[in-house]
């Protein structure tokens with residue numbers, strides 16, 4: 001799985017930073033990396049997006065809580081799905097213009113930068129794993145229908161046997177100049193050439209299989225690394241494995257939703273695991289060892305004398321690993337169900353009748369103290 005930087009690390013704030021600190025940190029980064037200040041600088045743009053994504057999550061109480069417990073996997077749609085409403089406020093006082101930049105950068109639909117590089121769309125897929133696999137973590141191959149490099153032209157977009165020629169629009173420079181009204185006044189700006197996507201070269205003749213785009217839709221295999229402890233419905237993100245961008249923009253991400261088959265024994269809530277475990281009538285009365293199957297294997301638990309049916313015992317640290325906190329584990333809760341014997345032979349019946357008689361005798365004779373002693377000793 002492609003590693004995503006920690007949002008707190010991205011903004012350079014502590015895990016317990018308050019909202020004001022987070023806002024200040026983001027504002028500083030946004031000022032430094034804003035695309036209007038760094039035209040054509042891909043690295044600055046990436047930094048700006050990363051910081052904006054981090055801010056969108058950490059500035060929202062609910063999202064921040066989800067991120068703190070589940071990590072980036074909690075957010076299924078990545079950049080394109082974030083809610084950037086409200087972020088215009090913070091930009092109002094920096095750039096005077098509001099937050100439209102976000103929809104441009106994250107593919108939200110504004111067209112003012114139609115000719116600029118645009119990130120490709122995210123692609124969703126899913127993969128089914130077993131409960132055991134969700135505990136250990138696993139690798140799965142999946143097939144996704146996606147745009148890939150055209151095999152005829154190997155992504156060049158040129159008809160086989162032909163090459164490239166200098167782009168007529170930009171004269172091979174890869175950029176075109178234009179004048180723009182901005183918050184800094186009228187500025188001459190450079191823009192990536194829309195005809196050659198900044199390469200300065202265009203195909204002499206277009207590839208007939210991909211119509212010069214360099215991409216064809218195809219079934220592609222991906223190996224998905226699923227981390228131990230992943231929960232049903234969570235996503236694994238393969239950064240840059242989505243649809244190709246346009247005008248030289250980066251690919252979107254591949255978001256793989258993990259579906260976990262239900263287990264006959266284990267159920268799960270958060271990182272805790274729950275089971276029902278049957279114990280015998282005598283074990284419940286007299287106490288004794290009971291074996292509980294956990295994800296770690298069999299664990300022996302000593303049942304207290306006089307255990308009632310429905311008692312829940314906790315096996316600390318025998319739950320699911322946390323995908324977010326390295327080494328952390330949930331607990332295993334076993335609900336003890338007492339099996340009442342139904343088919344007794346003669347000897348067993350007589351033993352129980354003797355027991356019953358002894359109990360009645362004590363009730364008639366002794367007080368509470370006597371009853372307890374007689375019952376357990």
Ligand SMILES: [Zn+2]
Pocket residue numbers: 150151152153154155156157158207208209210211212213214215
């Ligand atoms: Zn082609």
Ligand SMILES: [Zn+2]
Pocket residue numbers: 167168169170171172173174175193194195196197198199200201
């Ligand atoms: Zn050009």
